[in-house]
Amino acid sequence: MWRQLCDRFGMPLGMAVVALMGIWLILMVLLPQWQMIDYSLHPSLLPAEQGGEKDVWTLANYATFFQNEIHLSIFFKTIWSSVLVTALTLAVSYPLAYYLAKVARPGQAALCLLLLIIPFWINEILRTFAWYIIFAFRGPLNELLFALGLIDRPIRFLNGDIGVLVGMVYAYILFMVFPLYNAIESLDRNQIRAARDLGAGWIRTHRRIVIPHAKPGIATGCIMTFMLAAGSYAVPALLGAPGSRWFTQIIYNWFFEGGDWNQGAAYAFLLLALCIVFVTLVMRLFKVGLGDIAR
Amino acid sequence: MDGRVSLNQVAMHFGDFTAIQPTTLEIESGEFFSFLGPSGCGKTTLLNIISGFLSPSEGDVAIGDSDMTRVPVNRRPTAMIFQNLALFPLMSVYENIEFGLEVRGIDRRRRRQKADELLALVALEGSGHKPVGDLSGGQKQRIAIARALAVEPRVLLLDEPLSALDLKLRQHMRTELKAIQRKTGITFIYITHDQGEALTMSDRVAVMSAGRIEQVADPATLYRQPASDFVASFVGENNRFSGRVMKIDGDTVTLDASLTVPVAGRAIAGTDALTVGAPATLYVRPEQWRVGAADDTRLPLAGVIENEHFEGAWLTLDVALAQGPRVRVHVAQSTAQESPDLSLSAGMSCRLDYTPARAIVLPAEVGEEVGEEGAHVATTV
Structure with missing residues (x-):
């Protein structure tokens, strides 16, 4: 790689590129992360006690998590809900991405993409508040369902998981649509036509031709959505109920309510580590390599 | 089935x-x-x-x-x-x-x-x-x-x-x-x-x-027997002469195509659409030409070879006729070898003839008129 860089940019510029990348990695990624690891391996102490005899290396912060059943259950619920969010987002995005990539005329596709992107110019919190208003007990959605005669009393959307699920699917849909769109777009239209011509119905055509081709895109979209959902704070905080607390809210509480940064750092690392393990497992399961995703 | x-x-x-x-x-x-x-x-x-x-x-x-x-x-x-x-x-x-x-x-x-x-x-x-x-x-x-x-x-x-x-x-x-x-x-x-x-x-x-x-x-x-001008020009190569009908004799139609001599061909689709004075087109395939030396006056059309291409089985000549239009001529390799005194290279004069029974005449299609310059020839590959 060093050779390629030098061939392309020449020696001085190549070195500059590598140096900049190094500085970026060290200052922006490695040092802060190292600081957090360091925090997570020390007990929470008063400033006066830091560096004193109580300031020892310990795994106690990590142990706390495994001893706390509520935190454990919230953790697994977060993972499970994130899987659900990912699955729902995929289910919503796939037809949309297929339409954009293979059915719509170029003008229509461009318009659709623009309509999809415009809401994302607004801050995520504001968009989530919009859903808060839509889902309110006396909000427009209940009014609409009521007017259509589908319900005879308002539904408390914000009480359970529905609000959080919908809010998240909405928040992360672009991270799913774009990788899917790119993957499906690169499929030769004649492949679809050939499958149809050989007698395949639409379901089989998608199952045997489109989805296998789009697998790297599906994997990328799912991983991004899953990681974002598992690490989301605003959506569960605004649209969730006490019963649907997210693990990120526990981490937040350790940092800013409990003031225990050491404990919070340990929790944050557990979330990161377990998400990585989970994603790796899923990639194994679907036989997708890192190389496929980088494509 | x-x-x-x-x-x-x-x-x-x-x-x-x-x-x-x-x-x-x-x-x-x-x-x-x-x-x-x-x-x-x-x-x-x-x-x-x-x-x-x-x-x-x-x-x-x-x-x-x-x-x-x-x-x-x-x-x-x-x-x-x-x-x-x-x-x-x-x-x-x-x-x-x-x-x-x-x-x-x-x-x-x-x-x-x-x-x-x-x-x-x-x-x-x-x-x-x-x-x-x-x-x-x-x-x-x-x-x-x-x-x-x-x-x-x-x-x-x-x-x-x-x-x-x-x-x-x-x-x-x-x-x-x-x-x-x-x-x-x-x-x-x-x-x-x-x-x-x-x-x-x-x-x-x-x-x-x-x-x-x-x-x-x-x-x-x-x-x-191409049925239309498009087919005659698109399928295979053809030399195309536009002109007006001078004489109809059975299925043989003679055209004035503004060449030194009148040219004739067979009306393959019948002569119903052809009347004396009406515009028509004569098609001669490149391989239907007979080529002779410049002094061989038995062949009616005189011309100068502009290009010659060696294609293996045959020789392709582009010949500018005395009146201007350029025609494409294929000379079978065997013919060229049998007549060594015939010089077929660019710049040489030659004379051409064809068999009217094998050339065809189609009525000019609607909208097509004979141009001012008289004959024009289209060769399509």
């Missing part, structure tokens, strides 16, 4: 654009039928209408005795071979061939048996487990044929499938396709802009231009 394809007043419009003029056509069961035409003439649209990818704006499509106009593509007894073949790259050769059988719910053992038979037919036994990416161009071609034949179509549609192959392979595949067609007895409908392909393989050819079928005939008839 009735592989008759009937088009009844089929037309296709895209907005204001008419891709296919109302067309009625009957393709016989077991026939090797080609649609020949330049790109944009509507031949691919017609193929898509027969396969079911498009449904016609007007008219009906039938295969055998069943109406297919509203039948979706996956329920038609047709199979298509795509220009880029469209093999499924993530599947093995077996999986590709068996795809259509899998769709039809045929069990694994029978699928494999059928796939092996087809691999034998296309002479690729034993390559079933290879990924399609490992095959050469010619092998991919055969797998595409096997995959299409697997579903036992009554009609096989081929969309310029040989265009990606190199010359030698293309010629070899022509023979092979024809052999497969004879062996299976399936109706083949072949789309091409390459007249060599259409003429060598087909039982009948439909020549298309601007959404219209100009002529449907067997290859020899197309070449010898």
Whole structure:
């Protein structure tokens, strides 16, 4: 790689590129992360006690998590809900991405993409508040369902998981649509036509031709959505109920309510580590390599 | 197995654009039928209408005795071979061939048996487990044929499938396709802009231009008796002389084409549309010319050789006639070798003649007028 860089940019510029990348990695990624690891391996102490005899290396912060059943259950619920969010987002995005990539005329596709992107110019919190208003007990959605005669009393959307699920699917849909769109777009239209011509119905055509081709895109979209959902704070905080607390809210509480940064750092690392393990497992399961995703 | 394809007043419009003029056509069961035409003439649209990818704006499509106009593509007894073949790259050769059988719910053992038979037919036994990416161009071609034949179509549609192959392979595949067609007895409908392909393989050819079928005939008839100016110019090469009818004698028509002498040819479509004084066009094929030395006054037309190209079996000459128009002349290599004193190189004068009985005359088409400069000659390759 060093050779390629030098061939392309020449020696001085190549070195500059590598140096900049190094500085970026060290200052922006490695040092802060190292600081957090360091925090997570020390007990929470008063400033006066830091560096004193109580300031020892310990795994106690990590142990706390495994001893706390509520935190454990919230953790697994977060993972499970994130899987659900990912699955729902995929289910919503796939037809949309297929339409954009293979059915719509170029003008229509461009318009659709623009309509999809415009809401994302607004801050995520504001968009989530919009859903808060839509889902309110006396909000427009209940009014609409009521007017259509589908319900005879308002539904408390914000009480359970529905609000959080919908809010998240909405928040992360672009991270799913774009990788899917790119993957499906690169499929030769004649492949679809050939499958149809050989007698395949639409379901089989998608199952045997489109989805296998789009697998790297599906994997990328799912991983991004899953990681974002598992690490989301605003959506569960605004649209969730006490019963649907997210693990990120526990981490937040350790940092800013409990003031225990050491404990919070340990929790944050557990979330990161377990998400990585989970994603790796899923990639194994679907036989997708890192190389496929980088494509 | 009735592989008759009937088009009844089929037309296709895209907005204001008419891709296919109302067309009625009957393709016989077991026939090797080609649609020949330049790109944009509507031949691919017609193929898509027969396969079911498009449904016609007007008219009906039938295969055998069943109406297919509203039948979706996956329920038609047709199979298509795509220009880029469209093999499924993530599947093995077996999986590709068996795809259509899998769709039809045929069990694994029978699928494999059928796939092996087809691999034998296309002479690729034993390559079933290879990924399609490992095959050469010619092998991919055969797998595409096997995959299409697997579903036992009554009609096989081929969309310029040989265009990606190199010359030698293309010629070899022509023979092979024809052999497969004879062996299976399936109706083949072949789309091409390459007249060599259409003429060598087909039982009948439909020549298309601007959404219209100009002529449907067997290859020899197309070449010898073109029905329209387009066919005469598009199929093979032709030297074209526009002029006015001077004399009609039986089916021999003499034209004044502003050359040094009047020229004559045979009116193949009858003389009904020709009257003395009416505009008409004479066509002389490059190989119909006789070439003689500059002092051979038995030959009526004098000219100067502008270019000469050695083509192997023959010599191509571009000869500027004394009155201006340039004609293309093919001299068989054997002729050139038999007359060593005939000097056929650029810059030399020569004289030309042709046999009027083999040249043809067509009435000028509507909208076509003889230009001020008199004769003009178009050579098309």
